[in-house]
Amino acid sequence: MRRITRKQLIGLVILAVLAAAAIITRLLIYRGSDDSLIWSWPESGIAELRRTSIAVAAIAGVSLAVSGVLLQALLRNPLASPFILGISSGAALGVMTAVYVGHLMGRSAAGGGAHPLPALAGALTALCIVYLLGQRRGWLDPLSLVLVGVVVSAICGALIMFLQHLAPHGLRSDLVTWMMGYIHPDVPAALLIATGATALLGLAAGMALGRAMDAGTLEDDEARSIGLAIGPLRLVMFLLAGVLTSAAVALAGPIGFVGLIAPHAARLLLGPRHAVLVAGAALVGVVLLVGGDATCQVINVSGGRMPVGVFTALVGGPAFIWLLRSGRGRA
């Protein structure tokens, strides 16, 4: 199970070409001042903004996709996604709290922009709670993780609603915009570098864990009997998936379905071996989010472009149902 097959190599090349095409398309496409769609090489200032957008989308796409593979393996559930652990709800609560506290202290809302630090703080807090409560006999237990994740999501959801109830209308719209998931063209360079490094390290670590994740597809007793230390592996996978998801949420908000669909799309093309799957899913993540962001430039709706989170949900939802009904939603 160590060599890459010819079929897998061709699949990876296809995905790399699609990712490159998505990046080039996003770089070239924009709307003019009269709202017409223009295809051309952008001027330097515009190009800078567009490169940032591409970087944000690529980093979020890779992070969510790799996190999706890790969580589907960790929870032994092909329908698991990065937000199953309550991370997005925790991040949303962090943002809502920051916005509301800012309002109480007389600061104006950020106007629908990114809230990386509150999002990160909320996501990591949720992750810690799920980690502490998701253990059984001293090790992380997949079923406990899912149940605790659902409960943490529900509690965060209730607290968000309570804060929304207390907050004036303008503040609510700020949070709603953030919740849609948005590719921002003006993200601070430090955040971009930190999340980019996290995504690359996560990708490399995910690929390195590939053989262990293959072995982890066996039941616990059997996996241990072939030499896999399943407890430590689960801990590493959980932390890696949690940090990657937190980074993606801090960067672009809670963008749904990428972490669910990217692993499945890669699996259809490359098969179930995890080392190759992680690399393939990362490329699919880039295609989905950079391509999705480019598509959102084309879809002009009143009040601005369609948020990419709405686009991925509209594409991902039917794809998810197709996976379920066709029986392809298997690992």
Place this chain on the structure above:
Amino acid sequence: MNVRLEHLGHRYGAVEALRDVTAEARAGNITAIVGPNASGKSTLIRGIIGAIRPQWGAAFIDNLPVASMSARQLARRAAYVPQRSVVAAAFTVREVVELGRYALPRDVARIEEALARLELTDLAARPYPALSVGQQQRVTMARALAQLPERGLLVLDEPTAAMDLRHAERCMKLLREIADAGGAVVVAMHDLSMAALWADEAWLLDDGRLAASGPAEEVLAPDRLEAVFGVGFERVGDSEGRFRLLASSPRA
């Protein structure tokens, strides 16, 4: 490789699954673990492979305490075949068998040999989930064979439960070959007749206790089995000196 159990005991919550089990399985032998449902067979197996930390006593493989071994150290001494193997990925048969070499250097010849011994070579490229339960059980056996070190310990939990008669017979012959080559085989079995036919030694469990252990011919005595199972047994010998057990109606 010898297995020694010293006063092994384990409890799941309020249920005492194993009580003070002391026994030994020697290299070169097939040791059958028999007993009614919930008598502690699977817990005993899990104690031997280090899947549980027994609350009392200890299991030893070649005088080394199992509890002190890492998963990797254990995998280099023993292989395990569960009652039913679930693989949460659509691997091919060959890929599942290759998992047996996870903690060991890659050895293509061993993998091909394991596939051939379980008559799986023609199915090697088939997806594992598409196989019947009996075929999957043979794949699990092949995975364990690809892992099993020379003169190592093979621990099996009801390996033939889902197999047809021909493959069950083939499986037991394989266990005989492994034992004859100096390996130790410990196998939990429901089929007492098959245990009587193939086992050298037997451990009879009753409600978590070891009711008897020793040569299979002595342990699998009809009166002893009747006391544990509540069913009458008859013993039938064959021309090769082996014997079978036939269940009859409970004696009044």
